[in-house]
Amino acid sequence: MSLLFNKAVTFLLHWLVIGALSPALFGVIARVKAFFAGKKGPSLLQPYFDLAKLFRKKCVYSSTTTWIFRASPVVSLAVMLILSLMVPFGRFRAPVQFPGDILLVAYLLALGRFFMILAALDTGSSFEGMGASREAFFSCLSELALFMNFITLSLLSESLSLSRMIGADIPMSWKGLDPVLLLVVGSFFIVLLAENCRIPVDDPDTHLELTMIHEVMILDHSGVDLGYLLYASAMKLFLFFAILVSIIIPVRTGHPAVDTGIFLGGVLAMAVLVGIVESIMARLRLNRVRLLLLIAFALAFFSLIVTLWRN
């Protein structure tokens, strides 16, 4: 009984952390971009206000849509909530870890994507069809890079579980300033930018350009549904940051407060980094995006070659 209670408490703690902190990342990125543009920028709490506003609004639906359109925000958010139980937050181990959980992580992401693509096609709009087609294409390439990274990490840690792959064994590898991990980090960062629809792959700030992907797919969502989607994408960003931070600074000092501080600082630094990338880079031309994703794949591929060479 107490075991079950403990489990429930850890689940809730993880949900609390990600639920409370993830929207702030958008605020940080917006502030960094404003700083580079020489502006003051919105408050860090702006995403929270936006969410609160959306949750108070009603939805408007197109007469073309079916229940798929209404289901997709729910599925997206539920996927992120499940994933947040399988990703370690720094020293807080993932409440759910088992050999093979990376497969569940990857395929749950795919499930969310499947429903987003269907919802976009559900509107019957050619704009959204365009976004859906691109999402389907680019996700093929980013999934390839993601699994390539999984293979390398699995070989390094001799494990099949995300928490073991990016947890305790990583510090040993970093001591030799491992080129493998540098390559993995580089590759994963590109995957992160692509999966979260950030510049240079996608521009989250433009709604009506012919080059965007994710934003056009949610063009018809409104009110609570849009709130769910926004919240889900904030959580997705947080989760990817959490994985990357766990690879880069796998610090275990033993002091809970210090470790938590280091983890949250890392996530914050990631948000700043993404903000800087968005400020100093333009979005790539659409046919260049696939090159970028293939670069991510190539980096991961080299890391595998180095790993195999050493073994």
Next chain:
Amino acid sequence: MEKIFRGPWTVPFGECSLRLDPLNLVFLAAIVVLVLSSAIYGTGYLRPYRGKKPLGIHAFFYLVFMAAEKPAVRQAGFIYLIASHCATFFLFLMFFLMAHAAGSMDFDVMARTDFPQAVAALAFLLALAGFGVKAGFLPTHIWLPYAHPAAPAHISALLSGIAIKMGIYGICRVLWIVKTLPGWCGYTLLALGIVSGLMGVLYALGQHELKRLLAYHSIENIGIIAVGLGVGLLGRSHQVPFLAVLGFGGALLHVVNHALFKGLLFLGAGSVIHRTHSGEMDHLGGLAKTMPWTAGFFLAGALSICGLPLFNGFVSEFLIYFGLFTGLRELPPEGVVACSLGILSLALMGALALACFSKVYGIVFLGKPRTDIKTDGTPEGTPFSMLLPMAILAALCLWIGLVPQSVTGLIFGGGTYLAHTDAFAVRLGTVLGPLATVVRMALLFLALILGLVLLRRLFLGTKPLPVRETWSCGFVAVSSRIQYTSASFARMIVELMKNILLFRRRGGQVTGVFPGKAHMKSSVHDASEEMIFRPGLALSNEISKKLGHSRIRYTQLYLMYILLFLVFLLIWKLK
């Protein structure tokens, strides 16, 4: 777990016995379920044809190729016939070889024989050639996209769900009989699976016709099964029993799963064609509104075939992935490379299948109708006898996805049987534990969805929500024709792969300041058909024509040849 029924009579070269063992049990399970569902479906599907067709000696052919008056259908039947004859040729060679080495035609005797390595390798290659044609491995798959769409929907379901699995069964049986396979056999099977899987799904993406697309997807799934068998064989030849059981077990589960979800998808496609009289995806659209039940079941099939969690496809792919990741640790370096390639191609197949089925579902069932679809105006329009089998298959897909423990006994029984290992020697808990956790997470996921739906209702209240048109960015002259089509949805992927897919595009260029009407036609052609078989057949045609010219045209001469041959035989025998 073996039951043998021996007949009281004998057949030439042996005795008649039927046998139930853990391997064919898996296949029988799939057959029973799918045949029953298809039979129920057929009563509804064939109703419009009732009384129109003569039944009798041609009944079978009418059932298989009902529209035999169409040249395309006759051609499909002919290609199928040729392909299965070619396959049989290799199989005869293989069985003669094995029977010669074992000294008996009985499988039990063969299984007790230790074949020399060379014989084992040759038998394996012949099995791949013979059963590979039947299973639809690349590049000998070309009969499949012709034959499967030509049959009525429930027969297509059987052809895709069961008939090609008999090729897989044959390969499994040979793997079971021949224990002394050399190490490269596993790699060959893995490579064959990777190529078939990737090319199958890429060709599927380029198709515009619903049933043809599903037929190409069968090639992809056969590829996944072959990857699983390859992993199992690698495990067996490197003495890693756990790996062998995982690979074989995953492959067998995928056999069952594919029968269920591909059957479901073909039945769904049949309902669409039954109602709209068109399988061209670019003519359809918005069917989820008019056929909600069919749409729902088809979605279940699509989620299963993409290997997404909650449904059965994920379980079998999980097992195969698990095997491949285990192989990374347990196998020598060349095995690690092979397993890495296997993981990557499974991931790519998954992503491409997702693109393909979001295309199918999105284009056919969502959005607006692209042409004036003639329906009779009733809400669902699909008779209950067609909905029931779909419901059964969809429920089974979900059942295996949520309660995989109910089938693990069956498939790991088959896996250990194929791996020639003791069930107790393999620590199956290493994979059953994670599988149980996956299921718990799936249930939690469903609970979360329920919670979020309730929360949404709390936010929105119960008042009906406003319904407007899709926002088209201020453009008012929207027509349903400007929606994305199946070709435009897949264009980016197909164009990236245009060199191996033989992507052809004609027209589509507009000229002048005020361009008039323009036409565009794009299609994807099968490379192995256009580059290997067509030139090859043309060559053999030419050779036989040349031989035909030098033929002797007098019957008397032929009679004389026969006489001479008989005399020769007589002398040879008397000597």
